[in-house]
Each structure stands twice: as structure tokens, then as C-alpha cells.
Amino acid sequence: MALLLALVMAAPAGACTLWAAVGSGVAGGGALAAKNRDWTPDSPGRLELVRPRGGLAYLALMAGGRKGWGVRAGVNQAGLTVLSASASALPKNRRGGPPGISRRLLSGFASVQAVLDQDWMFQGLGPRFYLLADARQIALVEIAPGGQARITSARQGELAHTNHYQSPDLAGFNQRPALSSHARQAQVEALLAAAARPLTLEEFQRLSQDRGAGPDNSLWRTGSRPQGTRTLASFLVRLPLTGSPEVWAVLANPGQPERRIKIILDENFWQGPTGPLP
Template sequence: MPMRPPFFALSATLVLLLSIPAQACTLWAAAGPDAGGGTLLSKNRDWAPDHVQILKYERPFGGHVFFGLYAEGNNDPGIKNGINEKGLSIVSASASSIPKKMRAHQPGKRGVIRTILSRYASVDELAADADRVFSGARANFYLVSDRSKVLLAEVGLDGKFSYRVVDKGVQTHTNHYLDPKLAEFNVSIGQSSSTRQARINELLTQSPRPFTTEKFAAISRDRNDGPDNSLWRNGKQHTVASWIVHSPASGPQKLRVVLANPDQPEALHEYTLDEAFWKKN
């Protein structure tokens, strides 16, 4: 099989694409003692303020019911985060260190959030099927949690991916590859991605344990690095949503969502994910 050309040999045309602002998100999670038992999963969703977001249920035939955050009215609609009735939650971030043109041309690859939520009940189930799920996925980053574990997956091009599962400590991600085995896909690491990665790590290191939903919510509003590089952004891209799931070792999970839709008042939604919640709609 012919070798792909090295990434440093990209044409000048592709390199110029790197100057185009890329959508970005910040992901972080805690597990075990750091989360007071159980897990916490969080995402700040950054995007151009050119659309609205809604929260809704999906009830796929033969699959798990799930509840998600969906974008509507822009050029990239669909589900962005979600949690299913079995307690599995997923958030994602764009692989912006790969030029947009290359990310757009991935024949046969697909988004996998709906697949994961409808088919899998736990991190262990997903990890056992990781090759099938992530080798067919589009380039992206995923954090997945259940009541006891967190899975971090980095998906590159050509079916290449890596993942790890932890049951204690913290995991963080922005928009470039952290696994050295996938470093070839860091064609250009943006200033925002590197700044936010350093900042989320700094804040988590400085914060006393155990983390709580309230501590994660406070971290999500950090504006330390200006409108374009902070965790909560209002520059070229805006932070349009915050999604935090608390999954205790026992008892109902809790979901906290902030929607910052353009031209609308910011809205806080808090849910207890008990049996009654999953029977709605």
C-alpha cells in the first residue's frame, strides 16, 4: 500500500487554510476520589453564534433512550453531547489541528455520538468494541463517562485512533492530539487550543478535591485568557453551551446545562435523571 505523504509536505494552499478560525471546545472529567466517588464530565461548547441549540430526547428503535444537546440552523446541525438511560454520557471536540479541508474529506467515516448512546450501556462495553466504533469515525476527540470510569478517545485520519480508560484522576482535552502516537495529525496547533489545554489543567490542579458540579461550573466560566483563548469565549467563536454530568456511584445522575443561544437570554437547565425523567416524552 502506498505511503501517505508526510504532513509537513502539505501544499501552501492547505497551509493557508490553517488561518481560518476553527470551531473549538474544551472537555474535562474527573473519576473516583477526585469526583467524590463516581464521575464528573464537562464540556464548554464553542461555535460561531449563528444558530440555536435545543435539548431533546431520542428513542431509537431497538436502542437505548438518550437525551442530548442539538444544534439547529447552521452548517453543522445535529447532536453535540448526550447521555443515555443506562448512564453513559459523551461529549466531543473538533480535531482542529487537522486542516478543515482534510477533515471535510473523510470518505466512509461518520459521526459516532448517536451510535454510542443508542448501543452502549457502559464505558467497559464501549472499550470492548473500540476498534469497530472508532476506526470508522471521523477525526474528533471524545470523552465518555459512566458511574465509575472515563474513556478518552482521540480519532485521527485513515482509521487511526487511540483511547484510554481511567477510574481515578482527571482527563482533559481541547482541539489537538495529546497521544504521541497520533502526533502526525497536529499539522498546526492553534493558540487557543494550547492556551485552553494549559488553563484547564492549571485550574484542575489548583482546585481542592473532591470536585463538584458547582466547582466544574465555576471553572467553565473562566475568562482568564481573553475573548478568543479563554475557557468561556466571546470573540471569533462564542461559548454557546456548558454541559456537566454528575454520575454518583449510586443514586440518580444530575445534568446541568447552560444554553447561550445568540440573541436570547442565557438559560440554565438542571435535571435529575431518575426513572421519571426517562419516561418523559
């Protein structure tokens, strides 16, 4: 009871929840990948089509902040999906370092294996977590202070991650309680275990709207304080073995009507105008 009370009363940090599935447990095969973006309400989100020179085009979930707009999730025209999360189990003064490489991954790589074949890229980056997915493989990348990286990959099954280190040899970097992170990790694992099989994009949508563990520990966080952390967006991707990927996104920018957006990533979409989506 004391632990439950502590979980409910703990002041939450900025965070996200990532989860994915691949293989025979997915309806029709292929993969599903999802991110719920959690942050304080002063950071709006938008979807944007990016077409870099000499690289692959990609659809990105962008977040606005003091330094401008940054990529928080995306899927490129080859089907590689990149989702990121902060390492909020670290004290804030240990979370700095070189910037992330979501843009580089999305513009330059067509598959998870192609990224893992060059895993040296993760060495030396600032602390953060990545979930990678394509139609045949999913992977989690944990990056610790000093640039140590640990990777878990699968071609069958499910992976999930919140905001604390799960690799045993990196667990010593969990220097803050990160109670919400641990609670959400348990929640997403329980929801995945109980989810209807085979898994579908619709089932992932249902999971992304979970409010069953309270305002700070559910997958969709409503927040216990007016200016506190809450879920501002969902970004879900269906990656079929054949055919066009599908994105389901929710934008919950404070002061604006909630938007629910479905996009089929076919050739017409990729040839469309770049910039923020209307």
C-alpha cells in the first residue's frame, strides 16, 4: 500500500512510453510500433513531411520548444520507424551530451538491421532511448552517460520501454526514483500481455488511450498538476509485410481541439508537399 501511494503521489518527470510488436503475433504479419509523447503543456506537437536532400523522405512527429522544433518520432518512405524517449531516471545535470540522431536515422537508413550494422553511431551520444521498427524487426537502444549503448532486437515478439534503464549493466544509472517510469513500464507490459491476439493497429490505439493507472502512471497521462507532465500526442505505425504503412496519430495540444489523424503512407503521400501537415 505504501509503494502504491508513493507511485500515485510522486511528482512525474517529462517522459514517454514506447512499445512494439513484430512477427506472427501481429495480424497479417509485419510490425506495429507506438509512442505516447509526454511532456509539459508548453511544448506543442505537429506532424511534418520532411524531404531532405540526398536522403529518404519521412513523416515526423515534431515537438516545439525553446530551441525550435525537434523530431520525437517518425517513419520514412522505406518503412523504418524511429521513436525516442528521454532518460528521466537520470538527474537533469547528467542528461546532456551530443544531440540525438533521429533525423539521421530516418533520412539515411531503410531497415533496422542496416542501423544495427552501424551501431557505432550510438556511441558517444547523450543519454536517451530509441525504439526502431520495420516490417520484420524491432529493436531497443539504451544510451547511458558517456555514450555506452546497449541494444535488444527481435524478429518475433514484443518490446516496451519507458524512461529508466532496463539493461542490467546500465541499471546503476537509474539515479532518480522514476516512479512513473516504472509504473508505466509495468502497465504497458500488462496491457500487451492481456491484449487481444493477433495484435492490430486498432488494439494498439486502444492501449494508447489507457487511463487505468491514474493521471500520472497510465499510458495516456492526464497529469495531476495543471502545468505538469501529461500526454500530448500518440504516434502509432502499422508496418505490413506488403503494401503501404499506416499511421494513426493523436495531437492533444493544450488550448486546441484534440486531433485524430489517419495517414496511408502510399506514393501519393510521399510525393505531396513538404512541411507541417494541415
